Amino acid sequence: MNIVMGLILGAWAYYCVYDMLGPTFVMSFRPLLAGFGAGILVGDIQTGMQVGATLELMGLGVYTYGGATIPDYTVGAILGTYFGKTHGFETGLALAIPAALLLTQVDILNRFLNFIFAHRADRYAAEGDVKGFERMMVLFSHVIWGLSRGLPVFLAVAFGEGLVKAVSAFFEANPWFNKGLSVTGGILPALGFGMLLKIMPVEKYPAFLLLGFVLYAYLKIPLVGIALAAIAVALIYQQLKYRAKEA
Amino acid sequence: MAGAKLTRADLMSAFWRHLFMIQCGWNYERMQNCGYCYMMLPILKKTRPDPEDFKEAFQTNLNFFNTNPFVGGPLIFGAHIALEEAGASLETTEGLKVGLMGPLAGVGDTLLWALYNSIIFSIGSVMALQGNILGPILTWLLVLIPYFAVRYWQFFWSYRQGANMIAQLGSGAIGRLTEAATLVGLIVVGGFAPSIVSLKTPLKWVRDVTIRGETVTQTISIQENLDAIMPYLLPVLVTGLAYYLLKKGWNPVRVIVVLLVIGFLGGALGIFG
Numbered sequence: 001m002n003i004v005m006g007l008i009l010g011a012w013a014y015y016c017v018y019d020m021l022g023p024t025f026v027m028s029f030r031p032l033l034a035g036f037g038a039g040i041l042v043g044d045i046q047t048g049m050q051v052g053a054t055l056e057l058m059g060l061g062v063y064t065y066g067g068a069t070i071p072d073y074t075v076g077a078i079l080g081t082y083f084g085k086t087h088g089f090e091t092g093l094a095l096a097i098p099a100a101l102l103l104t105q106v107d108i109l110n111r112f113l114n115f116i117f118a119h120r121a122d123r124y125a126a127e128g129d130v131k132g133f134e135r136m137m138v139l140f141s142h143v144i145w146g147l148s149r150g151l152p153v154f155l156a157v158a159f160g161e162g163l164v165k166a167v168s169a170f171f172e173a174n175p176w177f178n179k180g181l182s183v184t185g186g187i188l189p190a191l192g193f194g195m196l197l198k199i200m201p202v203e204k205y206p207a208f209l210l211l212g213f214v215l216y217a218y219l220k221i222p223l224v225g226i227a228l229a230a231i232a233v234a235l236i237y238q239q240l241k242y243r244a245k246e247a
Numbered sequence: 248m249a250g251a252k253l254t255r256a257d258l259m260s261a262f263w264r265h266l267f268m269i270q271c272g273w274n275y276e277r278m279q280n281c282g283y284c285y286m287m288l289p290i291l292k293k294t295r296p297d298p299e300d301f302k303e304a305f306q307t308n309l310n311f312f313n314t315n316p317f318v319g320g321p322l323i324f325g326a327h328i329a330l331e332e333a334g335a336s337l338e339t340t341e342g343l344k345v346g347l348m349g350p351l352a353g354v355g356d357t358l359l360w361a362l363y364n365s366i367i368f369s370i371g372s373v374m375a376l377q378g379n380i381l382g383p384i385l386t387w388l389l390v391l392i393p394y395f396a397v398r399y400w401q402f403f404w405s406y407r408q409g410a411n412m413i414a415q416l417g418s419g420a421i422g423r424l425t426e427a428a429t430l431v432g433l434i435v436v437g438g439f440a441p442s443i444v445s446l447k448t449p450l451k452w453v454r455d456v457t458i459r460g461e462t463v464t465q466t467i468s469i470q471e472n473l474d475a476i477m478p479y480l481l482p483v484l485v486t487g488l489a490y491y492l493l494k495k496g497w498n499p500v501r502v503i504v505v506l507l508v509i510g511f512l513g514g515a516l517g518i519f520g
Contacts, residue, residue, distance in 0.1 A: 021269075022270065053375035053376045056375075057443055063364075069500060071499070071500065111273065114273060118280060121272070125309055137271060176514075180512065186444065186446055187444060193489065194502065195499060211437060212433065215437075223439065226434065227431070227435050233431075
């Protein structure tokens with residue numbers, strides 16, 4: 001049974017990766033949707049949503065800008081949902097974070113190993129072998145990436161039960177551990193915002209960042225309201241800035 | 248040499264290839280090169296009937312390429328195909344790719360990751376945490392439809408514009424759009440960060456004071472005092488720390504380790520919670 005579920009969830013992890021590389025019909029590399037999908041597959045949608053949404057908020061804004069390696073919340077959400085179903089949400093989440101961090105090493109390895117495709121492609125191009133190149137693309141170009149996530153998920157689900165039981169017992173015996181994890185969960189989103197701020201010209205336009213903070217922290221405006229206000233402010237700023245040129 | 252006229256089927260073939268495979272084979276060495284070349288092959292087969300000429304184009308299109316494949320990327324693909332159809336040289340088309348991939352990646356990353364995804368995924372997550380199944384479904388629909396539409400539209404718009412597109416980019420319209428998106432993004436992030444990052448301290452300062460000869464025990468909550476200075480002071484500080492470390496060139500995984508140590512020790516020891 002564990003092996004069957006391992007295959008199913010491993011296949012879901014594979015699809016989540018492929019979805020990111022290509023079609024993005026689901027964007028299931030985001031933990032909210034990876035967890036939701038895993039919840040449907042294991043038959044516990046509520047746990048999938050809780051684990052996925054919690055990890056999503058921790059990882060908000062964390063994307064692979066320019067191909068940087070980031071914590072793998074996708075795999076975290078899938079494993080967290082599966083183990084959360086039987087051992088409870090807290091244990092699921094507590095396993096998801098270390099799993100996400102461990103998988104970063106696998107990500108680096110996988111992105112490195114993919115050089116095989118670039119070099120084979122060179123060979124096909126030199127021979128003008130379109131068929132060969134297309135076969136490689138369709139059949140193999142996603143395999144290293146997909147297996148780098150699918151295989152760990154399969155192994156953890158199929159054979160990880162004993163380990164997870166021990167971990168779960170440890171959590172119950174040591175409440176301080178959970179307190180540490182829950183505080184950590186609260187501050188992990190700082191990474192996502194730090195990454196967003198790094199790609200944005202904060203130093204050029206600090207006033208706009210400050211304005212957003214004031215709207216939320218002091219005026220308590222909900223986020224969609226802030227987004228609408230932000231659009232208004234940007235339009236006003238541009239109207240004033242470009243008025244001279246357009247008149 | 249004037250290239251052959253492309254049919255609708257050729258264009259659709261390239262479009263589907265980009266949609267399904269653009270980042271497959273992504274590698275540190277040349278990033279999206281394999282997917283890019285795979286997308287261009289149906290076009291190159293038409294525009295370059297001479298085998299040697301075709302082979303050269305095949306090889307050239309395996310050069311380094313990386314951009315945001317959703318916003319910005321499809322503009323490059325469409326314009327490249329139009330140039331190819333018009334019989335442009337490989338130098339010209341490589342120049343287009345290399346010249347636009349960096350700036351357009353910046354636009355795409357800001358618009359999609361900082362702005363659009365932050366909004367749809369945080370709303371969906373908050374609904375999911377309340378147990379509402381519509382949260383993830385809504386987020387999924389807001390991925391499925393717009394992400395497809397925006398790629399389709401850019402791809403064919405920029406193909407029709409062709410060489411014109413580069414003039415359009417130069418006219419400043421894209422620059423203004425980027426600026427507006429950046430400003431909206433900054434305001435939204437300014438509000439999002441304190442709403443999502445949470446850090447509080449339960450520490451209290453207890454002291455005995457003597458008021459008119461009576462001893463009274465006063466308890467002062469550190470958190471209340473911090474809130475009086477500025478609400479969300481601790482979340483702002485920890486976000487600032489993450490930004491500072493990333494700005495110094497730390498990679499995200501190292502920053503996470505720092506956050507883990509602060510959060511875990513702080514929580515376990517009862518300093519935060």
